[in-house]
Amino acid sequence: xxxxxxxxxxxxxxxxxxxxxxxxxxxxxxxxxxxxxxxxxxxxxxxxxxxxxxxxxxxxxxxxxxxxxxxxxxxxxxxxxxxxxxxxxxxxxxxxxxxxxxxxxxxxxxxxxxxxxxxxxxxxxxxxxxxxxxxxxxxxxxxxxxxxxxxxxxxxxxxxxxxxxxxxxxxxxxxxxxxxxxxxxxxxxxxxxxxxxxxxxxxxxxxxxxxxxxxxxxxxxxxxxxxxxxxxxxxxxxxxxxxxxxxxxxxxxxxx
Amino acid sequence: xxxxxxxxxxxxxxxxxxxxxxxxxxxxxxxxxxxxxxxxxxxxxxxxxxxxxxxxxxxxxxxxxxxxxxxxxxxxxxxxxxxxxxxxxxxxxxxxxxxxxxxxxxxxxxxxxxxxxxxxxxxxxxxxxxxxxxxxxxxxxxxxxxxxxxxxxxxxxxxxxxxxxxxxxxxxxxxxxxxxxxxxxxxxxxxxxxxxxxxxxxxxxxxxxxxxxxxxxxxxxxxxxxxxxxxxxxxxxxxxxxxxxxxxxxxxxxxxxxxxxxxxxxxxxxxxxxxxxxxxxxxxxxxxxxxxxxxxxxxxxxxxxxxxxxxxxxxxxxxxxxxxxxxxxxxxxxxxxxxxxxxxxxxxxxxxxxxxxxxxxxxxxxxxxxxxxxxxxxxxxxxxxxxxxxxxxxxxxxxxxxxxxxxxxxxxxxxxxxxxxxxxxxxxxxxxxxxxxxxxxxxxxxxxxxxxxxxxxxxx
Numbered sequence: 001x002x003x004x005x006x007x008x009x010x011x012x013x014x015x016x017x018x019x020x021x022x023x024x025x026x027x028x029x030x031x032x033x034x035x036x037x038x039x040x041x042x043x044x045x046x047x048x049x050x051x052x053x054x055x056x057x058x059x060x061x062x063x064x065x066x067x068x069x070x071x072x073x074x075x076x077x078x079x080x081x082x083x084x085x086x087x088x089x090x091x092x093x094x095x096x097x098x099x100x101x102x103x104x105x106x107x108x109x110x111x112x113x114x115x116x117x118x119x120x121x122x123x124x125x126x127x128x129x130x131x132x133x134x135x136x137x138x139x140x141x142x143x144x145x146x147x148x149x150x151x152x153x154x155x156x157x158x159x160x161x162x163x164x165x166x167x168x169x170x171x172x173x174x175x176x177x178x179x180x181x182x183x184x185x186x187x188x189x190x191x192x193x194x195x196x197x198x199x200x201x202x203x204x205x206x207x208x209x210x211x212x213x214x215x216x217x218x219x220x221x222x223x224x225x226x227x228x229x230x231x232x233x234x235x236x237x238x239x240x241x242x243x244x245x246x247x248x249x250x251x252x253x254x255x256x
Numbered sequence: 257x258x259x260x261x262x263x264x265x266x267x268x269x270x271x272x273x274x275x276x277x278x279x280x281x282x283x284x285x286x287x288x289x290x291x292x293x294x295x296x297x298x299x300x301x302x303x304x305x306x307x308x309x310x311x312x313x314x315x316x317x318x319x320x321x322x323x324x325x326x327x328x329x330x331x332x333x334x335x336x337x338x339x340x341x342x343x344x345x346x347x348x349x350x351x352x353x354x355x356x357x358x359x360x361x362x363x364x365x366x367x368x369x370x371x372x373x374x375x376x377x378x379x380x381x382x383x384x385x386x387x388x389x390x391x392x393x394x395x396x397x398x399x400x401x402x403x404x405x406x407x408x409x410x411x412x413x414x415x416x417x418x419x420x421x422x423x424x425x426x427x428x429x430x431x432x433x434x435x436x437x438x439x440x441x442x443x444x445x446x447x448x449x450x451x452x453x454x455x456x457x458x459x460x461x462x463x464x465x466x467x468x469x470x471x472x473x474x475x476x477x478x479x480x481x482x483x484x485x486x487x488x489x490x491x492x493x494x495x496x497x498x499x500x501x502x503x504x505x506x507x508x509x510x511x512x513x514x515x516x517x518x519x520x521x522x523x524x525x526x527x528x529x530x531x532x533x534x535x536x537x538x539x540x541x542x543x544x545x546x547x548x549x550x551x552x553x554x555x556x557x558x559x560x561x562x563x564x565x566x567x568x569x570x571x572x573x574x575x576x577x578x579x580x581x582x583x584x585x586x587x588x589x590x591x592x593x594x595x596x597x598x599x600x601x602x603x604x605x606x607x608x609x610x611x612x613x614x615x616x617x618x619x620x621x622x623x624x625x626x627x628x629x630x631x632x633x634x635x636x637x638x639x640x641x642x643x644x645x646x647x648x649x650x651x652x653x654x655x656x657x658x659x660x661x662x663x664x665x666x667x668x669x670x671x672x673x674x675x676x677x678x679x680x681x682x683x684x685x686x687x688x689x690x691x692x693x694x695x696x697x698x699x700x701x702x703x704x705x706x707x708x709x710x711x712x713x714x715x716x
Contacts, residue, residue: 106572110564110567
């Protein structure tokens, strides 16, 4: 039982990619003296699902955080929709309609599910709040049931759904997800990946997905990048990367 | 599926085993006797020739062992009492708690409004002074300070150990502005608030990147710096001697004096110093209510929600486009402003300020009020202030204890000891404070409080 039937239509559709939405060129990020990213080039086009896979400590999360401005890239440029965002503050970047679901979900545990979703909509000043709420509730019916419950009382899968729903409340042009499958049961992972595929297919949402679960991520994504030790070593269509022996050897052998 | 903290039914169905309980209690009594032997049963005393003589107090040891025996037995009985499984208790606060929460605020407010007149009626102008001043005003000052600090600590989650600094800024603002420039209290009050807010921002900037322990240390230092500056910059603040002769409060320009043009004269009353005290009571009540009103309003606005979100998770806040810098600074500034208001009230009430009034213990007391009350809960903070400050005042009243423990005994000396014990008990019994329930500030359909016990520790 894999997610393949639901996702096949996306990965193999051969659709026309749009214009570049997010472009990282030569991005280098440091933590003090330690260089975490060694000149990264990544491009995400409108309407695409692009995934970044790699082992622990390869710099996946750092890449995502760097796009968001914390930490800031020391060298290189990050362009979003034709605008240089390399030196912007995180909250300014968020206001350009880039939504992020950070690693570890990071929902607000003492606030209710409803309040969590409200926080997601505060960027666009609650314009079309009710409409968006209906939309995410339709996507994740579980959240509607638990709307008045505290975020901290949800199960791990529900918290991940809440994190994605919260990110969607701002009507993002680019959705960045950091390891949405972390610590979740395979069935829940599939559910979440199905929703991402659906969002992309029906609403043309652009998704940048950072994942350790290389099999699922590459199945889902149009294109993928493989990150090793802070540098991109391979890039290509999702299915193509999935077929490569070195990818299989490094990230897929021993089950998924 | 998500049911954390479901209490396991420990020993529900088991019958109470008396023999085992007696054995257990006997063992505890034996341990107590063993411990009491060197501490209580043996006592060395000097005789006439300064020789140490060993005396035996076996009865003391026996009493200690008996207390432990009975106490242990009582605890075992209590634990073994039959009780029904109550899963609903964790899911939603009990009906009693909900009713309590609904009526405590209006009832408390009504009580406070009539309090001065009731105490005046009950104990006359002389006797009521103590009740209105020592209890009413003193408690309300701490309610207000607690509510002010609650914005910083309870809502925004920024642990501030130097809150007294803003109290001091407010007090000295009024003291200096009124004695130097002759400004009236009503002009100085907003100025004191603005100055304190300004210092709140001054403190806020360097600590923007700090959280938790590090933030606590820096704020602690800040509180001390303000006090040390006030002590040492004698040209400015008159050092330890403090500032005396601060103009007293007026009834919006009408002074509380005997004779022509005074408050009593104007309203055709017989002059009594209690008028000023009652006015001060209503003044601090109004200031405290203003703090509460502003806090409750802001909680429902984006900035208030941003504070709470900041307390929960700073990284998530940033990724949702919240400007964490501004959010923190507004929390510091607003909390400090209310501290400044309270400070200038303190100065106008005392007529005298000195650095002695703004020691670290004050910060600790205010923080204890917030933590005991349940961080973020307005009612809880008010209740905690009543218990802590009212309790301190009550200790001064316990004259009868002198008859038991001798004339040297001063129950107020045991204040800190009692606080310590109370804190430990609170942390065991209600680790999230008196009112641990966080009322959501927004609702999908109907208002529904969520019990604090639903969320694991370490998340808040």
